[in-house]
Amino acid sequence: xxxxKIIKSFLVAIILCATNCKPMAExxxxxxxTNEEQKLYNLLMDYRKEKGLPSVPISKSLTYVAQxxxxxxVNNKPDSxxxxxxxWSDKGxxxxxxxTSDHSKASCMWNKPKELTSYKGKGYEISYKSSVQITxxxxxxxxxxxxxxNAVIINEETWSICKWNAIGIGIYxxxxxxxxxxxxxx
Numbered sequence: 001x002x003x004x005k006i007i008k009s010f011l012v013a014i015i016l017c018a019t020n021c022k023p024m025a026e027x028x029x030x031x032x033x034t035n036e037e038q039k040l041y042n043l044l045m046d047y048r049k050e051k052g053l054p055s056v057p058i059s060k061s062l063t064y065v066a067q068x069x070x071x072x073x074v075n076n077k078p079d080s081x082x083x084x085x086x087x088w089s090d091k092g093x094x095x096x097x098x099x100t101s102d103h104s105k106a107s108c109m110w111n112k113p114k115e116l117t118s119y120k121g122k123g124y125e126i127s128y129k130s131s132v133q134i135t136x137x138x139x140x141x142x143x144x145x146x147x148x149x150n151a152v153i154i155n156e157e158t159w160s161i162c163k164w165n166a167i168g169i170g171i172y173x174x175x176x177x178x179x180x181x182x183x184x185x186x
Contacts, residue, residue, distance in 0.1 A: 031060045031067065037169040040136035040176065044153060044167070047140065051154045059185035061119035062168025065112050066179045068092070069125070070172035085127040085177075088112070113181060119166070121183030124159075126152050128176045139176040152180060 033041060045055045069088065073079055076089035078096070086099035086109045094116055097108030113119035126149045128139040143149035151157040155164070166181040 031063045033058070033063065033169060034171065036134075036136055036171050037063075037067075040139060040171065040178070041167070041169050043136050043140045044178065047144070048154060053154060056164040056167040056180070057185070059119070059166035059168050059179075059181060061113055061117035061185050062123055062166050062179040062181055063170065064168065065116055065119075065123060066125075066168040066170030066177045067172065068116065068170070069112070069127075070170035070175045070177055073127075073129070073175050073177075074173045079129075085129055085175075086125055113179065119181065119183065119185055121166075121181050123168070123179040123181050124152060124162075125177055125179050127178075130174050132174070134171060134174050134176055136171075136176075139171075153178075 041058065048055065072089050072092060073085060073087075076091045078087040078089040078098070079085045081098075082100050083098035084101060088094055088097050088108070090096035094112065095108065097105050099105055099109050109125060110122040113121065113123035126143055128134070128142050130138060143153060147157075151159050155162055162180075162182055164180045165183060166185045168179040168181075170177050170179075
């Protein structure tokens, strides 16, 4: 009788995990950059170098989050109404959030790397959406022309106290996002 209870408890745990467990680092071990993502990474690092800043290592965890978010924005469109491109839909294995221009729910976005991977720190995203064919150059030029996004890339203003030790890149059907993190991705 006790044996049946143990097996039943074990099966319940497996079912709960199958429906509720989050993807972990093993999921990110096969993450690779597409040619366009690699080009965007290279352009970002060249731009940082021009500003006298060091390169930032590619993070499998942050790239996983970037690629997943790019697909969520394109496929599920959480960026409608008052919600901007940093928003996440309710159609995935993550906490949905509506990121508004007042940044009142910033932690929802910042905590995505910890929520979705084994990354230990927060992530900070810059994003770009285009109705035409997106290119790494158009994404970078857009960010360079936006003082807030540019500051994240080159550690100015609020971001001057941050040392980026990890970066993730995602490009999907007219949407590009880059995630920065201060913790090294192990």
